[in-house]
Amino acid sequence: MSFLEYRITTVPTGFRKILHLNWALVLLICAVATAGFLMLYSVAGGSMEPFAGPQLSKFILGLAVMFVIGFVPIWFWQSLSGLAYAVAFLLLLGVEFFGHIGMGAQRWIELGPIRLQPSEMMKFTLVMALAAYYDALDSNKVSKPLWVLIPVLIIVAPTVLVLMQPNLGTSLMLILGGSAVMFCAGVSIWYFGAVIAVGVGAVGAVFVGRGTPWQLLHDYQYRRIDTFLDPTADPLGAGYNIIQAKIALGSGGWSGKGYMQGTQSRLNFLPEKHTDFIFTTLAEEFGFIGAFSLLMLYTLMIAFCISSALQNKDRFASLLTLGVAANFFFYLAVNLSMVMGMAPVVGVPLPLLSYGGSAMLVVLAAFGLVQSAHIHRPR
Numbered sequence: 001m002s003f004l005e006y007r008i009t010t011v012p013t014g015f016r017k018i019l020h021l022n023w024a025l026v027l028l029i030c031a032v033a034t035a036g037f038l039m040l041y042s043v044a045g046g047s048m049e050p051f052a053g054p055q056l057s058k059f060i061l062g063l064a065v066m067f068v069i070g071f072v073p074i075w076f077w078q079s080l081s082g083l084a085y086a087v088a089f090l091l092l093l094g095v096e097f098f099g100h101i102g103m104g105a106q107r108w109i110e111l112g113p114i115r116l117q118p119s120e121m122m123k124f125t126l127v128m129a130l131a132a133y134y135d136a137l138d139s140n141k142v143s144k145p146l147w148v149l150i151p152v153l154i155i156v157a158p159t160v161l162v163l164m165q166p167n168l169g170t171s172l173m174l175i176l177g178g179s180a181v182m183f184c185a186g187v188s189i190w191y192f193g194a195v196i197a198v199g200v201g202a203v204g205a206v207f208v209g210r211g212t213p214w215q216l217l218h219d220y221q222y223r224r225i226d227t228f229l230d231p232t233a234d235p236l237g238a239g240y241n242i243i244q245a246k247i248a249l250g251s252g253g254w255s256g257k258g259y260m261q262g263t264q265s266r267l268n269f270l271p272e273k274h275t276d277f278i279f280t281t282l283a284e285e286f287g288f289i290g291a292f293s294l295l296m297l298y299t300l301m302i303a304f305c306i307s308s309a310l311q312n313k314d315r316f317a318s319l320l321t322l323g324v325a326a327n328f329f330f331y332l333a334v335n336l337s338m339v340m341g342m343a344p345v346v347g348v349p350l351p352l353l354s355y356g357g358s359a360m361l362v363v364l365a366a367f368g369l370v371q372s373a374h375i376h377r378p379r
Helices: 003-008 023-043 052-071 074-079 081-098 118-136 145-163 168-185 189-208 219-229 240-251 278-311 315-339 357-375
Strands: 100-102 105-111 114-116
Touching (some): 023 052, 023 357, 074 315, 074 357, 081 118, 081 145, 118 168, 118 315, 118 357, 168 315, 278 315, 315 357
Antiparallel strands (some): 100 105, 105 114
């Protein structure tokens, strides 16, 4: 929606914007985050430090950011879409030259006192850029080869930089998130069939190229695939994480062992129990009922986003909301598949639950864009 269109349509102004917030989404976000604080308090042995306290501070900051972004008209964020994408892309380039190495990968960049992970920013600035592109593009050109090539390049460029860090999980999410926006924009399904065919060929090349000078993945990534296929081959090494995660998931039963009573997490058998594998901690302590309840909260969040997008007559706002919902879904799908042994282990946190500042702030900022689209939709 352009500034002129915004001015001649009926949209809330002033304090009336508060009444038009998607309050159901706000409450669901707070509910999931509260579950995260409880689990971080538990894995720290009943202490707010070193996880729950800092995470609570970041959530309060992120919630404030979400409200500020939400109250700004959507046409303003649309006008900044290209700039936001460019800044995120430049930060990804900066990681290659000035990045901070942590846990064997170069993924962070330090800007003064702030330690930032640009790949998290790119997940949603990519959605903004694609939504703005398709809003400006004539609907008759959406499936023309030339006009399909441009968004493909917009997706591939940051994906290559993220793969170089290396960060396979985020690279996968960039491709999936960008493809979701293209699909929602109406790109012909035949293009996606071609992409799937290329993907199948790439998987074959990954296995064929193993051990050669031109192998496509790092050695540790191949070990993750081996572990996924047979975790018991190295139960005390590469397969340890997923085996302990499955034990935690299964030992919770229907109702769990009780809050702060999980043996796998309390006795430090469960690795990364405060970040990527936090869902297994929750499943052990609260069982199937607790895990299913969390998944229902996540499902409702996605459903409210989709509902808001379908009610929105503005193409940019609708595509942006659907793109954020799709990215959020892929966050969940990749993380949950990983911790349940249905996919190789990759570094993708569980949104709003896992410990981590960059992911928390970026996800809440993205929901701020959803709120902006919801508040300022033409009525």
